[in-house]
Amino acid sequence: MNELWVFNEPNQPVVDELLAKGRILADQAGMKLCRVSVDLPDFQNDYFTRALLTLVQKRRPQIMLFGATAIGKTLAPTLAAKLGTGLTADCTGLEIDPETQTLKMIRPAYSGNILATVICEKRRPQMATVRSGIFGPEPVQFEDIIIRPDCSSVRKRMQKTQKLDDAEREKLHSTEFIIAGGRGIGVPENFQCLEELAEVLGGAVGASKAVVDMGWRRWEQQVGLSGKTVAPVVYIACGISGAVQHLEGIRRADILVAINNDPEAPIFDYADYGLVGDVLEIVPEMIRQLHERHFPGK
Numbered sequence: 001m002n003e004l005w006v007f008n009e010p011n012q013p014v015v016d017e018l019l020a021k022g023r024i025l026a027d028q029a030g031m032k033l034c035r036v037s038v039d040l041p042d043f044q045n046d047y048f049t050r051a052l053l054t055l056v057q058k059r060r061p062q063i064m065l066f067g068a069t070a071i072g073k074t075l076a077p078t079l080a081a082k083l084g085t086g087l088t089a090d091c092t093g094l095e096i097d098p099e100t101q102t103l104k105m106i107r108p109a110y111s112g113n114i115l116a117t118v119i120c121e122k123r124r125p126q127m128a129t130v131r132s133g134i135f136g137p138e139p140v141q142f143e144d145i146i147i148r149p150d151c152s153s154v155r156k157r158m159q160k161t162q163k164l165d166d167a168e169r170e171k172l173h174s175t176e177f178i179i180a181g182g183r184g185i186g187v188p189e190n191f192q193c194l195e196e197l198a199e200v201l202g203g204a205v206g207a208s209k210a211v212v213d214m215g216w217r218r219w220e221q222q223v224g225l226s227g228k229t230v231a232p233v234v235y236i237a238c239g240i241s242g243a244v245q246h247l248e249g250i251r252r253a254d255i256l257v258a259i260n261n262d263p264e265a266p267i268f269d270y271a272d273y274g275l276v277g278d279v280l281e282i283v284p285e286m287i288r289q290l291h292e293r294h295f296p297g298k
């Protein structure tokens with residue numbers, strides 16, 4: 001029997017809403033409705049993606065629905081990319097085509113001027129994220145699938161980093177200086193110089209989604225629409241292009257400093273101060289000058 005999955009996130013009302021809508025769609029299409037949870041202590045995109053990927057490849061669900069939450073917006077696109085299927089984000093309506101049994105995913109397009117109906121005919125699963133408050137929650141019946149990743153080492157690593165993550169999260173919210181790195185940093189080891197600058201300034205290190213997705217930094221450090229919203233006095237964006245989703249997280253920063261080797265990078269349109277050049281030359285020079293000012297002669 002074909003399956004319709006709803007990804008379960010604890011304490012997110014959208015899950016019950018999706019289950020209620022999922023029940024209607026599943027009945028129309030003769031599918032089994034399943035709520036799928038990943039039993040790990042904290043969300044980390046790569047572990048959750050791996051856990052879901054294995055089960056999706058085994059059970060081959062027809063449809064997968066996620067809440068358009070910070071986690072859903074991170075996990076669903078990663079999983080869709082790994083599966084080579086499509087994803088319709090921020091749907092406001094879901095219907096089943098009675099003839100083809102295909103999911104019709106309805107969402108606003110062109111700045112909300114039209115409602116587009118998107119279908120993903122040939123790929124499996126058909127995936128969508130849906131905002132909270134679109135469908136009413138109803139108690140319905142479903143099968144509960146709990147994925148318990150067979151990886152005690154993953155659990156241990158997650159538990160070990162948990163304390164660190166909490167400290168980082170707290171620090172990003174409370175610090176006056178955030179030094180954030182993006183893909184322009186080149187390789188994960190180069191984050192070392194951002195750590196050094198953060199140490200000199202007494203600040204914290206943040207990251208773009210691109211580097212979090214590549215596993216260079218932890219999700220707790222991601223700044224932006226699907227990460228943290230921060231409000232430091234100074235935000236130094238290093239090798240970050242300035243995508244709208246990243247800028248969304250730093251609107252409340254008092255001063256934005258951008259370091260980028262591309263003078264046309266969009267981040268310069270928003271920066272208070274822009275430094276055009278190689279981040280790996282500029283940041284060490286900043287550290288050197290700060291040391292010279294604060295610890296002359298050392």
Ligand SMILES: Cc1cc2nc3c(=O)[nH]c(=O)nc-3n(C[C@H](O)[C@H](O)[C@H](O)COP(=O)(O)OP(=O)(O)OC[C@H]3O[C@@H](n4cnc5c(N)ncnc54)[C@H](O)[C@@H]3O)c2cc1C
Pocket residue numbers: 073181182183184185207208209210211222223224225226227228238239240241242243244245246249259260261262265277278279280
């Ligand atoms: C639903 C959704 C949610 C998203 N949420 C987020 C989010 O929360 N946070 C987020 O960050 N993104 C988010 N994104 C992704 C976002 O659209 C961008 O893809 C991402 O921000 C790009 O990261 P980046 O700037 O590090 O990489 P890129 O866009 O690849 O930019 C790298 C930059 O580095 C510069 N560069 C290269 N080498 C050097 C060098 N040696 N010195 C200096 N500069 C250099 C380049 O000129 C370029 O401008 C989201 C996207 C979607 C669709």
